[in-house]
Amino acid sequence: MTDKIAVIGFGNIASAIVTPLLDKKLIQPENVFCVVNTEKSLEKIKNNYKHNINVYKSGSKESKIIWDCQYKLLSIKPQQLNYISEAYHIKNKDNLIVSILAGVSINRLAQKFPNHKCVRVVTNIPITIGKGLTGISWGKEITEDQKQFTKKLFENTSKIYEFTEDYLDIFLALTSSGPAIIALIIEALSDGGLSGGLPKIISEELVMEMILGTICLIKEKKLTTSELKNLVTSPGGTTISALRVLEKKSVRSALIESIVSASNRSKEFR
Numbered sequence: 001m002t003d004k005i006a007v008i009g010f011g012n013i014a015s016a017i018v019t020p021l022l023d024k025k026l027i028q029p030e031n032v033f034c035v036v037n038t039e040k041s042l043e044k045i046k047n048n049y050k051h052n053i054n055v056y057k058s059g060s061k062e063s064k065i066i067w068d069c070q071y072k073l074l075s076i077k078p079q080q081l082n083y084i085s086e087a088y089h090i091k092n093k094d095n096l097i098v099s100i101l102a103g104v105s106i107n108r109l110a111q112k113f114p115n116h117k118c119v120r121v122v123t124n125i126p127i128t129i130g131k132g133l134t135g136i137s138w139g140k141e142i143t144e145d146q147k148q149f150t151k152k153l154f155e156n157t158s159k160i161y162e163f164t165e166d167y168l169d170i171f172l173a174l175t176s177s178g179p180a181i182i183a184l185i186i187e188a189l190s191d192g193g194l195s196g197g198l199p200k201i202i203s204e205e206l207v208m209e210m211i212l213g214t215i216c217l218i219k220e221k222k223l224t225t226s227e228l229k230n231l232v233t234s235p236g237g238t239t240i241s242a243l244r245v246l247e248k249k250s251v252r253s254a255l256i257e258s259i260v261s262a263s264n265r266s267k268e269f270r
């Protein structure tokens, strides 16, 4: 990818997307132009980030250079969108904004950036290690080159799913908020191990290896989740005793509602 790319907001997820591309030399640091909001983040990136990218503070004269880049990754929080405005004089034609903002619709993006074509993307934090999931919804009149560019940003580090926009909120709930839900489950199960007297570090490792092993078994043997459950749950045994507690505490329902709630919250950012 020889093109210049502007990154508007270089926080957790933008770094997770861009760093592997820089690591693999798929983009060159001199072609990356980032803008952040605070002096603190600016200094942190300048002093600590491992690649020598261009970085500016929002509102500074130098930061205007980002509007000369044909391709832009928009990666601020949805609540921060009101503070961003397109430059008056855009030199390039065929400008593209790839937005990873939770919930914000292509329509709203198109209104906000009238001199750009807009694509809405959902990705997730495991993209950092090449195990991401990315959902893409194309806006109006996106050219084949723009599609190729967007896919190149994500295809080396994630599986790509193309959707109509309606599915992106639930996709985000499951895949982008999902890692935090899984982290909570790991933490809670580890605390269970702790309660039984295991040291924290061992308890956490056991939980993670158990989860990894379970997923691999389900996938390798093509088991359904019910089949797996039946393999483990003996009549009057320990597992049914554990499952009874989870049903009594409505954990299944809580997990379903957590996904619905995340999806609804995403819709509020339209």
Ligand SMILES: NC(=O)C1=CN([C@@H]2O[C@H](COP(=O)(O)OP(=O)(O)OC[C@H]3O[C@@H](n4cnc5c(N)ncnc54)[C@H](OP(=O)(O)O)[C@@H]3O)[C@@H](O)[C@H]2O)C=CC1
Pocket (backbone or CB within 6 Å): 008, 009, 010, 011, 012, 013, 014, 035, 036, 037, 038, 039, 040, 041, 042, 058, 075, 076, 077, 078, 080, 083, 084, 100, 101, 102, 122, 123, 124, 125, 176
């Ligand atoms: N984290 C995740 O796993 C996922 C996040 N997303 C979406 O990605 C987006 C970013 O999330 P995340 O990376 O976690 O958030 P962060 O808070 O880590 O990053 C936000 C970035 O935006 C910058 N910023 C804020 N205001 C402005 C401005 N006016 N001009 C330029 N830059 C600005 C911040 O700068 P500063 O640090 O100086 O304030 C920061 O670099 C969100 O819209 C979120 O919905 C989607 C999927 C997954």
Ligand SMILES: O=C(O)[C@@H]1CCC=N1
Pocket (backbone or CB within 6 Å): 102, 172, 176, 177
């Ligand atoms: O919590 C958030 O708002 C972001 C969007 C999806 C994951 N993190």
